[in-house]
Amino acid sequence: MKEKLYIVKIGGNIIDDEAKLSAFIKLFAELFGNNSSYPFGGRGLLIHGGGKVATKIGDKLGIESKYVDGRRITDAETIDVVTMVYGGLVNKKIVAQLQANGCNAIGVTGADANLIPASKRPVKEIDYGFVGDVKSEQLTVDCWQLLLNSGLTPVVAPLTHDGKGQILNTNADTMAQEVAKVLSSVYEVTLIYSFEKEGVLLDVNDESSVIKELKWEYYQQLKNPNSPSGVGGKIFAGMIPKLDNAFAALNSGVRKVIIGKAEKLDELITGASGTSIVNE
Amino acid sequence: MKEKLYIVKIGGNIIDDEAKLSAFIKLFAELFGNNSSYPFGGRGLLIHGGGKVATKIGDKLGIESKYVDGRRITDAETIDVVTMVYGGLVNKKIVAQLQANGCNAIGVTGADANLIPASKRPVKEIDYGFVGDVKSEQLTVDCWQLLLNSGLTPVVAPLTHDGKGQILNTNADTMAQEVAKVLSSVYEVTLIYSFEKEGVLLDVNDESSVIKELKWEYYQQLKNPNSPSGVGGKIFAGMIPKLDNAFAALNSGVRKVIIGKAEKLDELITGASGTSIVNE
Numbered sequence: 160m161k162e163k164l165y166i167v168k169i170g171g172n173i174i175d176d177e178a179k180l181s182a183f184i185k186l187f188a189e190l191f192g193n194n195s196s197y198p199f200g201g202r203g204l205l206i207h208g209g210g211k212v213a214t215k216i217g218d219k220l221g222i223e224s225k226y227v228d229g230r231r232i233t234d235a236e237t238i239d240v241v242t243m244v245y246g247g248l249v250n251k252k253i254v255a256q257l258q259a260n261g262c263n264a265i266g267v268t269g270a271d272a273n274l275i276p277a278s279k280r281p282v283k284e285i286d287y288g289f290v291g292d293v294k295s296e297q298l299t300v301d302c303w304q305l306l307l308n309s310g311l312t313p314v315v316a317p318l319t320h321d322g323k324g325q326i327l328n329t330n331a332d333t334m335a336q337e338v339a340k341v342l343s344s345v346y347e348v349t350l351i352y353s354f355e356k357e358g359v360l361l362d363v364n365d366e367s368s369v370i371k372e373l374k375w376e377y378y379q380q381l382k383n384p385n386s387p388s389g390v391g392g393k394i395f396a397g398m399i400p401k402l403d404n405a406f407a408a409l410n411s412g413v414r415k416v417i418i419g420k421a422e423k424l425d426e427l428i429t430g431a432s433g434t435s436i437v438n439e
Numbered sequence: 440m441k442e443k444l445y446i447v448k449i450g451g452n453i454i455d456d457e458a459k460l461s462a463f464i465k466l467f468a469e470l471f472g473n474n475s476s477y478p479f480g481g482r483g484l485l486i487h488g489g490g491k492v493a494t495k496i497g498d499k500l501g502i503e504s505k506y507v508d509g510r511r512i513t514d515a516e517t518i519d520v521v522t523m524v525y526g527g528l529v530n531k532k533i534v535a536q537l538q539a540n541g542c543n544a545i546g547v548t549g550a551d552a553n554l555i556p557a558s559k560r561p562v563k564e565i566d567y568g569f570v571g572d573v574k575s576e577q578l579t580v581d582c583w584q585l586l587l588n589s590g591l592t593p594v595v596a597p598l599t600h601d602g603k604g605q606i607l608n609t610n611a612d613t614m615a616q617e618v619a620k621v622l623s624s625v626y627e628v629t630l631i632y633s634f635e636k637e638g639v640l641l642d643v644n645d646e647s648s649v650i651k652e653l654k655w656e657y658y659q660q661l662k663n664p665n666s667p668s669g670v671g672g673k674i675f676a677g678m679i680p681k682l683d684n685a686f687a688a689l690n691s692g693v694r695k696v697i698i699g700k701a702e703k704l705d706e707l708i709t710g711a712s713g714t715s716i717v718n719e
Contacts (some may be wrong), residue, residue: 216523220499239528243496247527248519250605255550259604265551268536271592272545309585311552318531324539326531404524 163201164307164346165191165428168335170354173421174210174249179355183421184253187261190425191312195261199428201347202307205264206315206338207253208331213244227285229396233328236357238289242268242318242326250316263373267313269293269319273301275334277319277327284408289318291327293337300341336413343412349428350413352401353421358434359402361393369419374437378402402436409438443625444483444587444706445471448615450634453701454490454529459635463701464533468540470705471592475541479708481627482552485544486595486613486618487533491525507565509676513608514663518569521608522548522598530596537594545591549573549599552582555614557599557607571599573617574692581623583618612660616684616693623692628657629708631691637655638714639682641673656718657681682716689718 173179189195191203214224217240225232233241250266257264264295269275271289275298277291306313316339317331339350345400358369361381370377377390382399384392394402405416419426419433424433447467453459460490469475472717494504494643497520505512513521519541530546537544549571555578557571586593595618597611612632619630641661662679664672674682685696699706699713710711 204707213532216500219501220496241526242531243523245522245527246531247525251548251550254548255600255606256604258550258553258600259602263552265545265547267545268531268534270531270538270546272543291487305589306589309589312584320538321540322533324536326535 161345161347162327163199163349165199165201165203165341165349165351166335166339167203167205167351167424168206168331168422169208170331170352171208171210171357172205175212176208176355178414179231179282179422181252181256183353183424185260186424188257188262189430192260192262193256193310195348196424198237198363204307204313204315204338205253207245207249207317208244209241209317210249212248213241214364216240216244227419230287231261231328232286233288233290234334235289237329238326239325241328244315246318246326248315254314255285257312263304263310264314266314267306267335268316268326269329272305273311273322274302274315275319275329275337276322277329278335279321279325279327289325289327289339291321291329293319293329294332295337295340298337298341303338303342304336304345330343331406332401336408339408339413340411343414348413349415349417350405350408351424351427352405352416352418354360356420358419359394361390370434372437373439375406378406400435406437406438441573441625441627443629444622445479445480445483445629445631446486446619446622447483447631447633447704448486449488449701450611450632451488451490451597452635453633454487455492456513457569458700460533462481463704463718464536466539466702466704468537468542468710470708472537472540472542473590476645478705481591484587484593484595484618485533486611486615487525487529487597488523489525489597490527490612496520499606502655506642509565511608512566513568513570515569521690522599522606526598527604531596533594537592543590544594545586546594546596547586548596548606549609549614552585552594553602554582554595555599555609555617556602557609558654559570559605560605568605569605570690571574571601571609573599573609575617575620578617578621584625585624585675586634597605606627610680613683613685616688619688623694628693629697630685630688631707632685632696632698633704633707634698637712639674639678639698641670650714652715653682654719655686658686685716686718689716
C-alpha cells in the first residue's frame with residue numbers, strides 16, 4: 160500500500176493576513192510536524208502562492224505591475240521582485256514559523272534540487288514575460304524523494320526555472336497539480352487547495368452555499384454561462400482554472416482533491432468542511 | 440578515511456559583479472557539479488555573503504541603512520529586506536545558474552531544515568537588532584547530512600533563525616566557520632574564503648603581495664599596530680574577523696583554511712594561488 164501524502168496549497172489571501180497565516184501554520188504543524196502523531200496517516204507538503212506583498216514592494220520600488228486579462232506580466236524587473244518576495248520573504252517566514260512549531264520545513268523553489276523544470280511561455284498574442292510553464296515530462300519523482308525521504312517537509316514558492324539559469328514566475332495552483340500528479344506514482348496523494356473561502360460556493364457572496372461534492376458533469380453546467388440548467392455561470396473567474404487543475408489532477412492519479420478554508424485544514428481532510436472534487 | 444568536503448564562502452563583492460559571479464559559478468560546477476569527476480576528491484558546499492544589492496533595494500524602499508562601527512543595524516524593516524534579497528534574489532539566482540551548469544544545488548538559509556540555530560544578539564552598548572549569533576552547541580551534523588547524503592549541493596544564504604519564528608541576519612564568514620567546524624566530525628573539511636582579492640596581502644594596495652602561508656605567530660604581529668617587528672598593523676579592518684574565524688576553524692578540527700580570489704577556486708585548492716592559514 161502506498162504511503163499517504165497531503166499536498167496543501169495556500170492562497171495569497173492567507174499569506175497577506177498574518178493572523179490567518181499563523182493559525183494555518185500552527186494547524187499544519189499539528190497535522191504534519193515532526194512532533195505530531197500524523198493523525199491522518201501521512202506527511203505534508205506545502206505550496207504557497209504569492210500574495211499582494213510583491214505588488215506593494217514593486218510599487219515602492221517604482222516598478223509598475225502590468226496585467227493583461229487579469230494575468231500579471233513578468234518583465235525583467237518584476238521577476239527579480241517576485242523571486243525576492245516569494246522565494247525569500249514569504250517562503251522563509253513560513254519556514255521559520257513551521258520550524259518554531261516543530262515541523263522540519265525546507266523552503267524551496269522549482270530551481271532548487273531541480274524540483275520543477277519549466278520553460279518560458281512562448282510569445283503569442285501576449286508576451287507574459289518571465290512566466291514558466293511546467294515541463295510535466297521532465298518532472299521526476301526522484302528529486303522530491305530526496306527531500307521527502309529525508310523526513311523534511313518541503314515548502315514550495317511559486318517559482319520554477321528554465322534549466323538555463325533563469326527563474327520563472329509560475330502559477331502555484333498549476334504547480335500543486337503537477338507535483339501532485341508526479342508524486343501519485345509513489346504516494347496516495349490528497350491535494351488540498353486552501354484559501355480564504357469555505358469551498359466552492361454556489362453563491363459567491365454566501366459562505367454557507369458550499370458545494371459539498373462537485374462532480375465533473377455538474378461543474379460543466381456551473382461554468383457554462385449558457386447552461387440550460389439554471390446554474391450556468393455560477394462558477395467563474397479565478398475559480399475556473401483552479402477547478403480545471405483539480406479535475407486534471409484526479410484524471411492523473413491523484414486520489415482526492417479538496418477545496419476549502421485554510422484555517423480548517425483538518426476538517427477539509429475529514430470531509431467536515433470544504434468541497435470535494437469528484438471525477439465521475 | 441573521511442570523505443573530503445570543500446566549504447566555499449564567496450564574498451559580497453563577487454555577488455555584486457555579474458561577470459565574476461558567473462565565472463565563479465561555472466568553475467564551482469566544474470569542480471563540484473554532478474557531471475564533474477570531482478577532481479579534488481570531494482564535494483562542495485557554498486555559503487554566500489550579501490552584497491550591496493540589499494542596501495540599494497533598501498534605499499529604493501526608503502529604508503535607511505544604519506551602521507555602527509561599520510556593522511549594519513538590522514531593524515524590523517531591514518530584516519525583511521535582507522531576507523528577500525539574500526534568501527530570495529541572490530540565493531535563487533546562484534541556484535538557477537548552478538543548475539544550468541549541471542550542479543544539483545539547493546538554496547537554503549539557516550532556518551531551512553533547522554540547519555543553523557541562532558539567537559538574537561543580546562543588547563549591550565549597541566542594539567544590533569535582528570542579528571543572529573550562531574548557537575554552536577545546537578548545530579548538528581545530522582541536518583546537513585540529510586542534504587549532503589542526498590547528493591545535493593547546499594547553497595547557503597547568510598540568514599539564521601531563532602527557533603521561535605524569527606529570521607536573523609548573520610555574518611557569512613562566521614556561518615562558514617561554524618558549519619566547517621561541525622562538519623569536520625564526519626568530513627575532511629577544507630574551508631575556502633573566496634573574495635575579490637588574491638589573498639591576504641602584506642600591502643593592501645598591491646595584489647602581488649600575497650602572504651602564501653600565514654602562521655598564527657606572524658598573524659599576531661601583523662594585526663598588532665604596535666608590533667615591534669615592523670609589520671605591525673598590516674592586517675586591519677574586515678580582514679581581522681575573517682582571519683580570527685579562519686584560525687578558530689583550524690583549532691576546531693577543520694583540516695585546511697585558504698583565502699583568495701573566487702575566480703581562481705581551483706588554484707586556491709592546489710595551493711597555486713591564495714593564502715593558506717596555518718595553525719602552528
